[in-house]
Amino acid sequence: MQFVMHEVLNVVDEFKALPKHADLDADTLNAVLEEGGKFAAEVVQPLNLRGDAEGCTLDKATHEVTTPTGFKDAYAQFVEGGWAALSCDPEYGGQGLPLLINQCFYEMLNSASQAWTMYPGLSHGAYEALHAHGTDEQKKTFLPKLVSGEWTGTMCLTEPHCGTDLGLLTTRAEPQGDGTYRVTGNKIFISAGEHDLAPNIIHLVLARLPDAPKGSKGISLFLVPKYHVKPDGSLGERNPIFCTGLEHKMGIHANATAQLSLDGAIGTLVGEPNKGLQAMFVMMNTARLGVGNQSLGLTEVAYQNALAYAKERLQMRSLSGTKAKDKPADPIIVHPDVRKMLLTAKAYAEGGRAMAMYGAMIAEKAHHHPDDKVRKDSEEILGLLTPIVKAFLTDNGFAATNHCMQVFGGHGYIHETGAEQFVRDARINMIYEGTNTVQSLDLLGRKILQNQGATLKKFGKQIEALIAEEGVNEKMAEFINPLATLADQMTKFTTEIGFKGFVNADEVGGASVDYLRVAGHLVFGYFFARMASVALKKIGEGSTDPFYTAKLQTARFYFARLFPETASLMRTARSGVANLLDTDAALT
Template sequence: MSSYSAPLRDIRFALFDVLDVESSFRHLRFDDAGRETVDAVLDEAARFCDTVLAPLNRVGDEFGVRYDKDDGSVTTAPGFRDAYVQFSDGGWGGLAAPTAYGGMGLPHVLGMPLEEMIDAANLAWGNFPLLSHGAASALLHHGEEWQREVFLTKLVSGEWTGTMCLTEPHCGTDLGLLKTRAEPNGDGTHSITGTKIFITAGEHDLTPNIVHLVLARLPDAPAGSKGISLFIVPKFQVARDGAQGARNALRCGAVEHKMGIHASATCVMNFDGAQGYLIGQPHKGLAAMFTMMNTARIGVGMQGLGLSERAYQNALRYSRERLQSRALSGAKFPAKPADPIIVQPDVRRMLLTCKALIEGGRALSYHAGLQVDIATHGASEAERKQADDLLGFLTPIVKACLTEWGVECTYHALQCYGGHGYIAEHGMEQLARDARITTLYEGTTGIQALDLMGRKTMQLQGAGLKVFLGLVQSFCEEQAGNDALAEFVAPLREKAGEWQALTLSIGKRAMSDPEEIGAAAYDYLFYSGYVALAYWWARSVAAADDSSQPQAFKDAKRETARFYFARLLPRTLAHKAAIDSGPAPLLALDEAAFDA
């Protein structure tokens, strides 16, 4: 069975040494987020995840969820409910929520390591509170004050959980095609009718009520995405004064049988005239939806990171223990009957790939989380806008790259075990199965690529890219005379220039051929991700050199960075070549000839 121990040393390094969050917290006036408080939060989060959630991971995979077709109820795996009670009692759901609604009021970025630890410890369990954050964010930014008082406070306390009911059987990602209806009742409520699919935590036994945020169309709605409205539809009816009433006219029609995350309830939800309240303005639900979805997309990126970390920890331990053959250059452990497999270059290739993607990805994602705080609490409108532009640009990169790298890392970790990795006993195959969904839900990798290339880069004229390239340029200028960093700064500066030129080239070609956007999107996404990680690895080496970390830790950072620049950053060459080839190789083959 796989095990997990929260990597607190590297988490603290990313927060305090690389990102220097203490300075940011002072600037943003988070007076209660001192080092002592942050360390206490991290220690307690690690204890909860290591001792409560991690032991339930395999239990949940084997038990799954139990669906009762007679009443539509869902029973979660043994231990899940008790763990959720501990989670709620600890106030974890409200870590970064405003104190006005019962939260702790701590910086959003502190929720990033919490999410990482939860996802590494028990991804399926973590899905139950995950979308509560998205629902809470939508209510905070778009709800009326009474809705925040009645619903948001319950989500923050963990007394209730939330969902995002967006897609339907016929429309997938194209929400403009949705058919769910909302009929005004004349008393400020609406009757919601329709079917939603792939609803994470749509039904369960962890809380007495579930707050569904549902996209639907009003009778006078225009066609397409401009006719979507968002509604609060609780499992049990709730009055404006907070009084809970009768069971609402909705139920779980089925649970999906999935490749992984067996213990996460993925539901078909049927609404049959259920009572709901409009959030925000009629036909303006798309803005609220993206507030929910962007929160969830960063959260899913953290799932990829967490699974990578757990898989790496177990593969590293096994590679040190498993004795098999000898090193090619001669025995490294002559007193043993064979060397541990970690002496083999190919095993080191897999382990170093995981280490480089995890530690670089940790800095990348935590930095994105910090932009949420700056965008909300920055001292000036210009500072807040710059952070928001950067966050928008980074969101598809974090979501897509960290989840695809999660698939890669769990694959490498399983491979280190050889045939034993394929056997359930060691728990590696569960991690590989669980990782696969992360590249699909909350927008597939292809959707993230189109968002980055089409909207965040072309439509918004590269606003976020310009901010990021500015960070790279400033760093390179600061380190220009640092010989110890020259081996990283020079190639980073070159890649940043190439990134900018590549972006302009795509934009120019797209003016005459719009297919360029779709053809380049996937490779542009990963090109961007690898260059972004090069920046964070260069910064990590610089931060390690200036830190009080042990010399062994500093050396490990430098050598891992060297591996990244030598072995992983060159992947950009293939992505650039694919982009430069244009749409023709993708579109030249006639559809009828695919089966020729």
């Protein structure tokens, strides 16, 4: 993390242009992350395996949920340590640190226990939505409690009959004439929707007003607390929003994925009537970046565990001759395919970390840079990267955790090793907060084709600058040449898919998933080339730190073994949609 922050992204210099972060120094950032790492490792990680086995328990008589043993105490330590407030606005009790630090801290928390981390993680999204769209009264009442972590937050979108297609939702909100609304309906799949970690939960609920237009243009957003809040800030009566069931999922067992019933629960409007999606998308985009970060955390921890196991597990001899002559067999790390699986996970973690940290850095610029053009450009590029972070990192995370479980062999299927839990936890990340297909459609259809590729070209200029700078460096050729080739191909590829989509919109649907993976590799290739450039310069200056040698070896593996996937992806995307849609006989 320090390598990416200080040697690749140079965040301290980048933040000097932002008045609120102009005085930040590397030592402060490093110290916060060191302490954050200790909290993740010492407080949260010991809960992961036990929490998965124990799960959450619902008392159907009281509608209360009990989280696994130790979760509540760990959350109390989280609040006491001020961790909830890291990157929040000082006006509401926050510490005002960059979002980048929060991103890094949460990556470590996700490595420690994704299920536990989702409780405070969703609260940060609720904070973002209220901070952007809440009324002064809502901000005054609820933001200090969310910032401190004393209360938690959720987002309530999905209903039994509607998931991604929110235009179908039927939860209704009846105005009471006093500025409040009675909200009635049923929500499902609500992560952290009910628990015992905090005395109050702030639900952000999508619902329809009586005169709302049909479809997504008729959705409003409401703040519905579990307990009413009195004028003095103390808790009042219970609001009728109750947990009626917990989903029995394949993963993240320790996070309460709740079914919620609202029976005239009192709420207040967030943002404007019938424009709830605009407000909710602040939270959803934060959540999408957060989900990518979840899989990044799982990728890293699965890799660390598999690497340690591969160094110790003895099986067979190396094909090229005995390597551990003092032992009855060689450790499995000598076998090429074991190394391929380990390096795949390592490369996905390192590429994903660079992409995610870059996204957090430009998010800071989008919010706080004094130059209007820089703010707009940063927001545009962040919008381009958001679906890639969510989909590419979660697809890669599932592949990586699968590889790491395979390294464990038969022991990988045994709960006590932890390997199979990482796989189960990683699988859900590809689905929620908008399935990865939805992210692909968003990237290709909205973020790229809707403005004729202008945003892609904007990011492409950064790639072109790196190619121009390093193109004459022979030592960089193995990294720059494939990146330059793909950058050139990407323009033609995008244009071709765009023309096909203009004639038949289904062509976009048929190509989008493959397209996103190509785009993901383009971004990864850019950052791996940047990381390789830094490593080569350090080695050229005389550094003997094996860290830099490791970076070069990982980059070489990535460009040789993973990056070439782009060729087959472009070929399948170009094959057209007919082989998908002209298949009625095959799908009878």
